[in-house]
Amino acid sequence: MSKKQKKTLYRIIAAAICMVLLAVLPIPNQYVKSVLYLIPYLIVGYDVLRKAVLGIVHGEVFDENFLMAVATIGAMCLGEFTEGVAVMLFYQIGELFQSYAVGKSRKNITALMDICPEYANMETDGHLEQVDPDEVEEGSIIIVQPGEKIPIDGIVVEGTSIINTSALTGESVPREVRESDEVISGCVNMSGMLKIRTTKAFEDSTVSKILELVEESSMRKSRSENFITKFARYYTPAVCFGALALAVLPPLILFLMGQPPLLGQWVKRALTFLVISCPCALVISIPLSFFGGIGGASARGILVKGSNYLEALAQTSYLVCDKTGTLTRGVFEVAQICPVAGTEQELLTWAALAECYSNHPISRSLKEAYGQDIDTDRVSQVEEISGKGVTAQVDGKAVAAGNQKLMAMYGISPAEPDQPGTIIHVAVDGIYKGYLLIADTVKPTAKTAVRELKKAGIQKVIMLTGDGKKTAEAVAAELGVDEVHSELLPGDKVTLVEQLLASKKEQEKLAFVGDGINDAPVLSRADIGIAMGAMGSDAAIEAADIVLMDDDPAKIALAMKISRKTLGIVYQNIVGALFVKAACLILGALGLAGMWAAIFADVGVMVLAVLNATRALGTKHL
Amino acid sequence: MKKTYKIEVDCAVCAGKMEDATKKVAGVVDASVAFLPQKMKVEFAEGADVDAVMAEVVKACKKVESDCEIYL
Numbered sequence: 240m241s242k243k244q245k246k247t248l249y250r251i252i253a254a255a256i257c258m259v260l261l262a263v264l265p266i267p268n269q270y271v272k273s274v275l276y277l278i279p280y281l282i283v284g285y286d287v288l289r290k291a292v293l294g295i296v297h298g299e300v301f302d303e304n305f306l307m308a309v310a311t312i313g314a315m316c317l318g319e320f321t322e323g324v325a326v327m328l329f330y331q332i333g334e335l336f337q338s339y340a341v342g343k344s345r346k347n348i349t350a351l352m353d354i355c356p357e358y359a360n361m362e363t364d365g366h367l368e369q370v371d372p373d374e375v376e377e378g379s380i381i382i383v384q385p386g387e388k389i390p391i392d393g394i395v396v397e398g399t400s401i402i403n404t405s406a407l408t409g410e411s412v413p414r415e416v417r418e419s420d421e422v423i424s425g426c427v428n429m430s431g432m433l434k435i436r437t438t439k440a441f442e443d444s445t446v447s448k449i450l451e452l453v454e455e456s457s458m459r460k461s462r463s464e465n466f467i468t469k470f471a472r473y474y475t476p477a478v479c480f481g482a483l484a485l486a487v488l489p490p491l492i493l494f495l496m497g498q499p500p501l502l503g504q505w506v507k508r509a510l511t512f513l514v515i516s517c518p519c520a521l522v523i524s525i526p527l528s529f530f531g532g533i534g535g536a537s538a539r540g541i542l543v544k545g546s547n548y549l550e551a552l553a554q555t556s557y558l559v560c561d562k563t564g565t566l567t568r569g570v571f572e573v574a575q576i577c578p579v580a581g582t583e584q585e586l587l588t589w590a591a592l593a594e595c596y597s598n599h600p601i602s603r604s605l606k607e608a609y610g611q612d613i614d615t616d617r618v619s620q621v622e623e624i625s626g627k628g629v630t631a632q633v634d635g636k637a638v639a640a641g642n643q644k645l646m647a648m649y650g651i652s653p654a655e656p657d658q659p660g661t662i663i664h665v666a667v668d669g670i671y672k673g674y675l676l677i678a679d680t681v682k683p684t685a686k687t688a689v690r691e692l693k694k695a696g697i698q699k700v701i702m703l704t705g706d707g708k709k710t711a712e713a714v715a716a717e718l719g720v721d722e723v724h725s726e727l728l729p730g731d732k733v734t735l736v737e738q739l740l741a742s743k744k745e746q747e748k749l750a751f752v753g754d755g756i757n758d759a760p761v762l763s764r765a766d767i768g769i770a771m772g773a774m775g776s777d778a779a780i781e782a783a784d785i786v787l788m789d790d791d792p793a794k795i796a797l798a799m800k801i802s803r804k805t806l807g808i809v810y811q812n813i814v815g816a817l818f819v820k821a822a823c824l825i826l827g828a829l830g831l832a833g834m835w836a837a838i839f840a841d842v843g844v845m846v847l848a849v850l851n852a853t854r855a856l857g858t859k860h861l
Numbered sequence: 862m863k864k865t866y867k868i869e870v871d872c873a874v875c876a877g878k879m880e881d882a883t884k885k886v887a888g889v890v891d892a893s894v895a896f897l898p899q900k901m902k903v904e905f906a907e908g909a910d911v912d913a914v915m916a917e918v919v920k921a922c923k924k925v926e927s928d929c930e931i932y933l
Contacts, residue, residue: 293927303874338871345897455865457895458902468877522873523896530897 247335254283276320284327301475303517310513326838333842340849348534356390372441383428392423392444397434402426408540408789456533459545471518482512511827514837520816524848531855532805540788541798548784552802556747558697562704564754566685573608578673586673593631593638639666659710684793689718691796800861812848819844866901869930882921888914
């Protein structure tokens, strides 16, 4: 609890004790009693009264403080001392609870985003010195010890280690780094000491960018928030005029009808109205829900740039995604090894050794699949035949690895398998041994991601790619994508997205997912632009509305679920609070609910709404 | 030009009032006050004197919410 909150708490306790004493002690004189009741009233309500007066001075008439002051003073003028003090007391309890709960969830959310490094280590005269990361200049050498956070983006100049990226991505798959690898701030160094040359200033580093983004997200307000702000602007004055009418009209009508006007009774009902006029429950719980949702999402590696995007995400019906780098890994890998003679390992070894001197992406993927260090002594007489492949002497045997044209030189005409990707045929001493398929592989989670997205309410998943038709359709069929557009130039993607935007209905939102490197125009054109694998890419963070910190397409469905849950809580709060308030207004007008009921309803609804809002933070079971 | 300030305010309604009041200050193009992170973002007009404008903003905010604090 903060100092301010503690003070309020003590005031509440003191006032409550006074109330109990006044109720128990026998004070015969009515006047003495009423003066004594002013003690707890002033203890607990003096700041409300002060603000009410200041409000009037500044022309803010429909201020909640003013309303509470009028309601309680009014009640005491009518001789209802206990009620007057109690209403003020409960109002303050409610305010205290609200401020405590909000402070608590603010803390929880910042704890989730506990990625901000406090210091950086710099070496001066042989020993380490802790400095403020803000003071480290670009190009300095910093030292990160095991267990510490990397404070600033940079390049490793010395040391190898395992780093944990979970604070950024929500996934705890550690990454190995060595000399000349790029590392980003916010990751935790787990095993060895690293010397890092910084490539950015602290304020431009990934960590600072992310923190800024999450904090600013509540400034982009959602439609529900704007609705409530507007609603609050009319609600309070409306209820006040209702109260005035209730105090004046019925007694007037009764008087004109020749009956006793019962002025006191109607004024009391009107004061009950004032107690219910505060829209606090709504005004606080809605931004709190969005803040919680955004905080919960960022803990799972999903950065949402504004409440408005979190809101729109729940209404997404069309998801357009880029293929390479989004649904597929975007790197070439050996996808299949098909020997006609011998084992898979043998075939891979022949191919990898023959290609060992080449630096072509295909050769690299062969070497990677081979996995072991290549003993170049086994290879000689390497000859690259441009457009065809490679021939070499491996372990004294003539190995040829390449396409059909190369095989034709040996009089072999292997069948070309009907699969997307690049085929490498291998022949040893003129005898065909089989082929390897090298392709851009689909991400392991891509298929479930598409299925989950459909379950989450996406009507159509559309895949765009610059690749050939055959490859595109094979991937689409494998993943269960609804529509494919292949052989597109970057400009075509924008045109296609614009066509889709024009043809859909207003309330159906279109989201675009790309890897963020060359998709910036499309990202900003779509209703919601989602960039993935964007760690460290400034352009993507700039252009996108939602940033997925790791490459996992399954996170899109998770983000939609978080969005749905948050909106669900928001609607529950709006409907619940409005219903209780309306019920109290009606019961109050009919004289069935007094001030006690009104203040309980007001504070109770607020407590429930705030507690409900804090649920948005939890994303574990989604 | 945009600048972000740390603020201290007790209730969400008050934050909304501060936002409205700030928007009306001359030299401010747009403003957004976020209650939860306790931050205020102000977009200044081209060539505006930031310090002078912010002094006015503080005055305007104090008027609608006497308990608020803006850390310049």
